[in-house]
Amino acid sequence: MITFDRVSKRYEEGRDALREVSLHIGSEDFVFLTGHSGAGKSTMLRLIMLMDRPTRGQVIVNGQDLSTVRARGIPRLRRNIGVVFQNHRLLFDRTVFDNVALPLVIAGYEHREIGRRVRAALDKVGLLHREWAMPKALSGGEQQRVGIARAVVGKPRILLADEPTGNLDPALSAEIMNLFEQFNQVGVTVLIASHDLALISRLHHRIITLQQGHLVSGGAG
Amino acid sequence: MIRRGKKPQRKESARPRRTGAWHLLAAWFQHHRLSAADSLVRVIENPGSSLLTWLVIGIALALPVGLNVALDNVSRVSDGWDSPAQISLFLQDGAGNDEAQRLTDELAARQDVAATRFIPREEALDEFRDLSGFADVLANLQENPLPNLVLVTPRTTLEEPEVVALRAELEEISAVAEAVLDMAWLQRLNTLMELSRRIVLAVGGMLVIGVLLILGNTIRLAIENRRDEIVIVKLVGGSNGFVRRPFLYTGLWYGVGGGALAAILVSAALWFLEEPISDLALLYESAFYLSGLGVMGALNLVILGGLLGLAGAWLAVSRHLVRIEPQ
Ligand SMILES: Nc1ncnc2c1ncn2[C@@H]1O[C@H](COP(=O)(O)OP(=O)(O)O)[C@@H](O)[C@H]1O
Numbered sequence: 001m002i003t004f005d006r007v008s009k010r011y012e013e014g015r016d017a018l019r020e021v022s023l024h025i026g027s028e029d030f031v032f033l034t035g036h037s038g039a040g041k042s043t044m045l046r047l048i049m050l051m052d053r054p055t056r057g058q059v060i061v062n063g064q065d066l067s068t069v070r071a072r073g074i075p076r077l078r079r080n081i082g083v084v085f086q087n088h089r090l091l092f093d094r095t096v097f098d099n100v101a102l103p104l105v106i107a108g109y110e111h112r113e114i115g116r117r118v119r120a121a122l123d124k125v126g127l128l129h130r131e132w133a134m135p136k137a138l139s140g141g142e143q144q145r146v147g148i149a150r151a152v153v154g155k156p157r158i159l160l161a162d163e164p165t166g167n168l169d170p171a172l173s174a175e176i177m178n179l180f181e182q183f184n185q186v187g188v189t190v191l192i193a194s195h196d197l198a199l200i201s202r203l204h205h206r207i208i209t210l211q212q213g214h215l216v217s218g219g220a221g
Numbered sequence: 222m223i224r225r226g227k228k229p230q231r232k233e234s235a236r237p238r239r240t241g242a243w244h245l246l247a248a249w250f251q252h253h254r255l256s257a258a259d260s261l262v263r264v265i266e267n268p269g270s271s272l273l274t275w276l277v278i279g280i281a282l283a284l285p286v287g288l289n290v291a292l293d294n295v296s297r298v299s300d301g302w303d304s305p306a307q308i309s310l311f312l313q314d315g316a317g318n319d320e321a322q323r324l325t326d327e328l329a330a331r332q333d334v335a336a337t338r339f340i341p342r343e344e345a346l347d348e349f350r351d352l353s354g355f356a357d358v359l360a361n362l363q364e365n366p367l368p369n370l371v372l373v374t375p376r377t378t379l380e381e382p383e384v385v386a387l388r389a390e391l392e393e394i395s396a397v398a399e400a401v402l403d404m405a406w407l408q409r410l411n412t413l414m415e416l417s418r419r420i421v422l423a424v425g426g427m428l429v430i431g432v433l434l435i436l437g438n439t440i441r442l443a444i445e446n447r448r449d450e451i452v453i454v455k456l457v458g459g460s461n462g463f464v465r466r467p468f469l470y471t472g473l474w475y476g477v478g479g480g481a482l483a484a485i486l487v488s489a490a491l492w493f494l495e496e497p498i499s500d501l502a503l504l505y506e507s508a509f510y511l512s513g514l515g516v517m518g519a520l521n522l523v524i525l526g527g528l529l530g531l532a533g534a535w536l537a538v539s540r541h542l543v544r545i546e547p548q
Pocket residue numbers: 011012013015016017035036037038039040041042043044
């Protein structure tokens with residue numbers, strides 16, 4: 001589902017964020033991406049959703065060589081990838097419902113279909129009763145669950161998460177991870193960047209470890 | 222990896238293909254409707270700043286349009302003056318009343334002359350005395366200083382150069398001392414009108430550019446205010462077109478509102494001027510009335526405003542929106 005072939009990324013400031021990284025993540029896999037702060041985890045996720053392009057090497061997502069995707073094709077690629085951010089990135093002047101509905105509105109779903117799917121996604125993350133609340137009124141854990149509902153509402157093949165439990169206490173973090181596992185159960189490929197080793201080592205999934213841009217373990221699936 | 226066997230088969234129906242042309246069109250229309258409504262709500266939710274934008278655009282559009290309406294009225298008045306050209310034949314001193322009358326009848330028979338009128342020198346003097354208030358001075362004169370005068374009105378079908386040629390021809394008549402074509406003021410009026418039209422056009426052009434810049438800046442601020450939202454929309458797969466749409470509608474609403482306000486301003490100005498002008502027309506025994514914008518004119522103004530709004534928004538959007546990319 002996701003393949004990196006000797007991918008390097010050097011930012012303009014001269015730091016090498018990724019060096020010759022090669023790995024493969026199969027369809028319906030559940031993979032953790034870990035490493036110290038600055039190891040290159042976020043950079044990997046950014047390359048997968050074309051927020052950035054590699055300096056060298058090839059990234060293939062869902063069978064598509066990303067170097068062949070032009071700027072016009074980026075939205076279509078992103079519609080097939082659900083993303084969860086550490087700082088949620090919600091629209092704070094819209095209701096929970098509107099936030100979750102956004103990917104469906106972009107994809108052009110019908111009004112009724114949007115309502116149905118948004119409620120299903122909110123039900124899945126346990127926030128159906130907060131449908132008409134504003135994000136400000138929610139706790140950090142609840143906001144993150146809105147972010148997850150938004151990431152999965154369009155039924156993407158791939159789900160990326162960058163430090164999704166970064167601001168949450170252990171109990172809430174475990175709950176969030178459990179949600180990701182449920183989505184993986186129904187066939188979504190899940191890739192979660194996290195430096196919370198204590199949490200992820202308990203979950204028994206494949207772990208890819210980066211160190212200063214080098215892949216040190218977990219590259220072979 | 223152990224769980225893999227238990228995973229339910231991914232159902233194809235979970236992600237229905239929705240690529241039919243009809244579906245895409247419907248989705249496109251739906252987003253246009255949503256964007257239009259959402260933008261309108263945003264414009265109305267900030268009545269203070271929106272009204273200010275509308276006023277600026279309205280005034281900038283009302284100025285040239287109002288001047289143009291005024292010019293239209295003036296030219297309607299001057300068009301109403303049929304055959305404004307008149308040739309005054311000042312006769313030789315030696316030409317007496319009989320000869321003058323004969324000449325008057327002769328000229329009246331010409332193809333290119335509509336009418337003639339003989340004004341004997343005595344009559345001219347009386348008229349001058351009455352009108353000028355120089356009665357005392359004139360009474361002291363030994364003899365009448367005024368010549369006999371024949372007024373010749375050319376046919377209205379004559380073009381300007383033909384009228385000029387006619388004047389030259391009439392001056393050749395031996396009894397005529399001088400032939401004066403009284404048309405200069407009309408030429409002057411026409412030149413003045415042409416000049417005014419060009420000034421209005423130039424001022425209008427500058428104001429239109431001003432409107433574009435103002436709208437562009439307003440939209441730029443709107444884009445700045447919603448930068449986070451734009452980033453998020455792009456992250457979840459919104460195309461540039463999708464992100465652009467609400468801002469284009471915002472520009473459209475500002476423009477349409479400004480155009481409507483301009484129509485109201487022009488109509489108000491005309492209403493304000495109507496009474497004094499009809500009083501004036503009455504004094505001149507004229508049936509003149511002010512012609513306004515009309516429904517079509519007002520509609521055109523609204524459409525023009527809308528187009529300007531779209532263009533201004535497009536300028537801002539094409540410059541600023543592509544630069545906002547998720548980091
Ligand atoms: N936009 C950027 N410009 C320049 N350097 C960057 C940028 N993003 C990340 N980096 C650098 O690249 C390296 C890897 O960063 P990142 O992928 O964010 O690491 P992680 O997510 O593992 O903490 C770091 O040294 C970071 O300073």
